[in-house]
Every structure is written in C-alpha cells, then in structure tokens.
Amino acid sequence: MADVVLRAEELHKRYDELEVLKGVTFEVDRGQVKVIIGPSGSGKSTLLRCLAMLEPPDAGHVYLETQQLTALPEKALAPHRSEVGMVFQRFNLFQNMNALDNVMCGLVEVRKLGRREARERALEFLGRVGLADKAHQYPEELSGGQQQRVAIARALVMRPKAMLFDEPTSALDVELVREVLDVMESLAREGMTMVVVSHELRFAHHVASSVLMMDEGRIVEEAPPDEFFSSPREERTRRFLSLVE
Amino acid sequence: MLASFDTHLFWEALSSSPYWRGALLAIALTIGSMAAAVVLGFFLALGRMSRRRAVRGFVFGYNWLFRATPTLLQLIFIWDALPQLWPVFSGAWFKAWLAAGVALSLNEAAYMAEIIRAGLLSVDPGQEHAGRALGMTRRQILRRVVVPQAVRIVIPPTGNEFITILKLTSLASVISVQELLTAAGEQASRQFKFAETYGAALVYYLVIVSILMVLQSRLEKKFTWKSGGRRRVTAPAVPAISHDAR
Numbered sequence: 001m002a003d004v005v006l007r008a009e010e011l012h013k014r015y016d017e018l019e020v021l022k023g024v025t026f027e028v029d030r031g032q033v034k035v036i037i038g039p040s041g042s043g044k045s046t047l048l049r050c051l052a053m054l055e056p057p058d059a060g061h062v063y064l065e066t067q068q069l070t071a072l073p074e075k076a077l078a079p080h081r082s083e084v085g086m087v088f089q090r091f092n093l094f095q096n097m098n099a100l101d102n103v104m105c106g107l108v109e110v111r112k113l114g115r116r117e118a119r120e121r122a123l124e125f126l127g128r129v130g131l132a133d134k135a136h137q138y139p140e141e142l143s144g145g146q147q148q149r150v151a152i153a154r155a156l157v158m159r160p161k162a163m164l165f166d167e168p169t170s171a172l173d174v175e176l177v178r179e180v181l182d183v184m185e186s187l188a189r190e191g192m193t194m195v196v197v198s199h200e201l202r203f204a205h206h207v208a209s210s211v212l213m214m215d216e217g218r219i220v221e222e223a224p225p226d227e228f229f230s231s232p233r234e235e236r237t238r239r240f241l242s243l244v245e
Numbered sequence: 246m247l248a249s250f251d252t253h254l255f256w257e258a259l260s261s262s263p264y265w266r267g268a269l270l271a272i273a274l275t276i277g278s279m280a281a282a283v284v285l286g287f288f289l290a291l292g293r294m295s296r297r298r299a300v301r302g303f304v305f306g307y308n309w310l311f312r313a314t315p316t317l318l319q320l321i322f323i324w325d326a327l328p329q330l331w332p333v334f335s336g337a338w339f340k341a342w343l344a345a346g347v348a349l350s351l352n353e354a355a356y357m358a359e360i361i362r363a364g365l366l367s368v369d370p371g372q373e374h375a376g377r378a379l380g381m382t383r384r385q386i387l388r389r390v391v392v393p394q395a396v397r398i399v400i401p402p403t404g405n406e407f408i409t410i411l412k413l414t415s416l417a418s419v420i421s422v423q424e425l426l427t428a429a430g431e432q433a434s435r436q437f438k439f440a441e442t443y444g445a446a447l448v449y450y451l452v453i454v455s456i457l458m459v460l461q462s463r464l465e466k467k468f469t470w471k472s473g474g475r476r477r478v479t480a481p482a483v484p485a486i487s488h489d490a491r
Contacts, residue, residue, distance in 0.1 A: 110381055
C-alpha cells in the first residue's frame with residue numbers, strides 16, 4: 001500500500017446556501033506533488049483549507065497519515081495543524097514582526113524552542129529561500145515575491161509532513177512569480193509532499209506528479225501531467241485549458 | 246495690560262499648593278481611570294465579538310447604559326445613590342475621589358471598548374489564518390499578532406480619550422474632590438478675582454494636555470513596524486482635541 005500523507009474522504013462543505021464541496025475524495029502520497037486547477041468558486045481553496053484543518057468539513061474525514069483529524073476537538077487540533085504547512089495567496093505575514101521573527105514565531109510559540117535555537121533554525125530556512133540578508137526587514141519593506149518566500153520559510157521551518165499552497169503566485173507581479181516558483185520547484189525536488197492550487201501550467205507540467213481538475217465542488221479529472229495536458233478525457237477540462245492557455 | 250488683571254495674584258495662584266495638589270490629583274485620577282478603562286474596555290471589546298449571544302448582549306447593554314446617560318449624573322449617582330442602595334458603600338472607605346475614579350473608569354470603559362474593538366477588527370484576518378495554520382492557539386495569536394497591531398490603531402483615539410477624561414475630572418468638583426477646579430473655585434470665592442484664579446487653572450490644563458500630546462506622538466512612532474531609522478506615522482491623523490460634551 002502506498003505511503004499516504006494526507007487523505008480526504010467524501011468531504012462536504014457548505015456556506016449557507018452554497019455547497020462548495022460535494023463529496024471530494026483526494027489523497028497525496030509521500031513525495032508526490034499534486035497540482036489542482038479549476039475555475040474560481042470550484043472549491044479548490046476550500047479543499048485546501050479543509051486539508052489544513054482551518055475549516056472543519058460538514059461531512060467526511062481528513063486523515064494526516066493514520067490520524068483522523070476530523071475526530072479531534074479544536075484544542076487537540078492545534079498541534080496537528082503545525083504538521084501541515086500552508087502558504088496563502090496574500091502571504092499573510094505578521095506585519096508587526098520582521099522576517100526573522102515571522103519565521104521564528106511558530107518555533108517559539110508552538111514548538112516551545114528556546115529563542116537562540118529558534119533563531120538559528122529560522123536563519124537557516126531564510127537562507128534556503130535566499131533571504132538571509134532580509135532577516136531584519138519588515139513585511140511592508142519587502143517585495144511580494146520576497147514576502148511569499150518568507151511565508152514559505154515560515155511554514156517550512158516547522159518541518160511539516162506536507163505543504164499546501166493556495167494560489168501562491170496569483171497576487172504577484174509577473175516578474176516576481178519566477179522566484180517563488182523556483183523555491184517551490186527545489187522543494188519538490190527535495191521530495192517534499194505538496195498540494196498546489198495554481199494556474200501556473202508550466203509549473204504543473206514540469207513538477208507535478210499528477211494534475212487535478214476541479215469544478216463545481218467535485219474533482220472532475222486526475223491524470224499525470226503529460227496525459228492531462230495533451231489528451232484530457234473530460235470535455236470540462238478541455239474547455240478550461242483552452243481558456244487558461 | 247488689562248485694566249484689572251493682578252499679575253502677582255495670578256502667579257501666586259499658579260504656584261500655590263492647592264493648585265499643585267489639585268493638578269496632581271487630576272492627573273492621578275486620569276491615569277488611574279484610563280488604565281482601568283483600557284483593561285475593562287479590552288474585555289468588553291472581546292465580549293462584543295464573542296460567539297455567545299448572552300455575552301454580546303451584556304456588552305451592548307453596558308455600552309448603551311454608560312454612553313446614553315450624562316457622566317455628571319453617573320458620578321452623582323455613584324457618590325450619593327449607591328450608598329443608599331448598598332450599605333457597603335456608606336463606609337468611610339468610600340472616599341469622594343474613589344467614587345469619581347469608579348464613575349470615570351466605568352464610563353470611559355464603554356468608549357474604550359468601541360475604540361479597542363475597532364483596533365482589533367482592523368487587523369487583516371489573513372494573519373489569524375496564518376497563525377492558526379502554524380498551530381498557534383487563538384490566545385497566542387491575539388497576544389503576539391493581533392493586539393500589538395491593534396495598539397497602533399488605538400493610540401490616537403486613546404490620546405483623545407485621555408484628554409477628555411482629564412477635563413472630565415473637573416466634574417468631581419461637584420462631589421467635593423480637591424481637584425484643580427475645586428482649588429480654583431475656592432481661591433476665586435475667597436478673593437473675587439476670577440480672571441487670575443480661573444486663568445491659573447486654565448494654564449494647568451493647557452500644560453498637562455500639551456505634555457500628553459507629546460507623549461502620544463512619541464508612542465505612535467514607537468509602534469510603526471519599520472527596520473531602519475526612517476519612521477513614518479501610519480495611523481491616520483486624528484485631531485488631538487475632542488469636544489464631546491459628556
């Protein structure tokens with residue numbers, strides 16, 4: 001049996017009248033990179049937020065390795081959330097902390113590391129995203145691409161079992177997209193388990209183990225990138241790809 | 246020079262000990278009431294955003310009660326009516342200055358609650374999501390992320406409230422607290438020289454408020470998140486003088 005890191009089983013989620021997830025089953029194995037595409041409102045972000053346990057699904061289950069997260073009460077969930085890294089479209093850095101403190105925060109508050117050790121490790125991870133020299137800059141002094149790399153370092157430093165990316169480049173100016181994708185590609189090469197919601201099709205083509213198409217709260221199609229892009233089975237996927245490219 | 250302005254008497258009043266002590270009492274009353282109001286207002290603000298309906302209802306009722314009635318009436322009520330309702334308050338320990346402090350604290354808390362709530366709401370909820378994704382608890386996020394950022398938003402209106410409360414301490418003269426206006430009033434009725442005696446009190450208020458304004462602008466600069474020496478006041482400029490007639 002494959003080594004499953006994250007698994008969603010028959011997830012349902014609705015906001016008032018709107019049913020956003022209509023029974024989604026999804027899993028990602030260790031070292032796999034899954035890229036999810038689909039129109040806005042198709043439920044991609046909601047799926048990620050359920051996987052990160054930021055929002056409880058109305059029905060269905062989420063498993064992190066063998067642990068069923070949906071069975072846990074809110075208090076017990078917090079430590080499990082730290083095992084799944086999340087990167088947001090709008091970076092969401094803590095504005096009152098410089099880059100270093102942003103990366104240290106989880107180590108100090110959640111992992112209860114001493115400040116010296118946390119600092120060392122944070123600097124190491126800032127170096128990995130190429131921002132060691134920006135450690136003492138505040139978010140508003142950094143470009144969007146730099147902020148997103150700090151956000152990636154902040155999630156990575158917790159040594160998560162999987163990383164979730166929610167449209168990590170769609171709030172960025174075109175010339176800043178590359179630096180973020182480069183960091184993500186090298187992560188993938190190092191074997192990080194990743195789920196990426198993104199419309200960067202070239203990235204998906206190069207890096208993904210498989211690509212998924214979501215529409216109206218369901219996964220419509222899943223296939224390895226070569227097959228997905230050259231000969232998609234579903235009409236819905238074909239129409240969407242023709243619009244994006 | 247003005248026809249009947251006795252400069253000597255003015256300087257004498259300005260440097261007399263009742264004025265000094267009145268001013269110190271006014272400052273102490275202001276600082277004490279504001280400190281209590283900030284703490285109480287913080288919890289009222291959290292209560293206002295509570296998921297429990299009863300808690301929200303209580304806070305709404307509190308804010309309504311203290312903002313819809315005159316501060317002077319609240320002060321007199323606490324000083325005169327409370328001891329009749331609860332005998333505990335008729336003890337010698339319940340001093341006039343204490344009654345004034347309680348009235349001003351409770352009253353100001355209702356205003357601070359709204360100011361603090363606005364500050365807490367001004368912090369982008371995305372940062373809270375990021376904190377939760379890191380595994381931080383709601384309390385950790387509040388303490389490390391939300392409150393420090395809310396402070397910056399809350400400082401300018403709180404400066405206004407400080408000034409308002411300082412001036413409202415003069416209401417305590419009606420329950421015979423020996424604050425600045427009481428000192429001036431007593432001096433005035435002894436000498437029948439109103440311009441000099443009340444003028445001296447005006448000078449005290451002006452000096453105290455000016456000091457407060459300087460402190461406020463220093464504090465604002467401290468709470469801008471920038472690495473270098475290049476500082477920038479990001480909070481919107483709010484006129485430092487408030488004139489609501491509570």
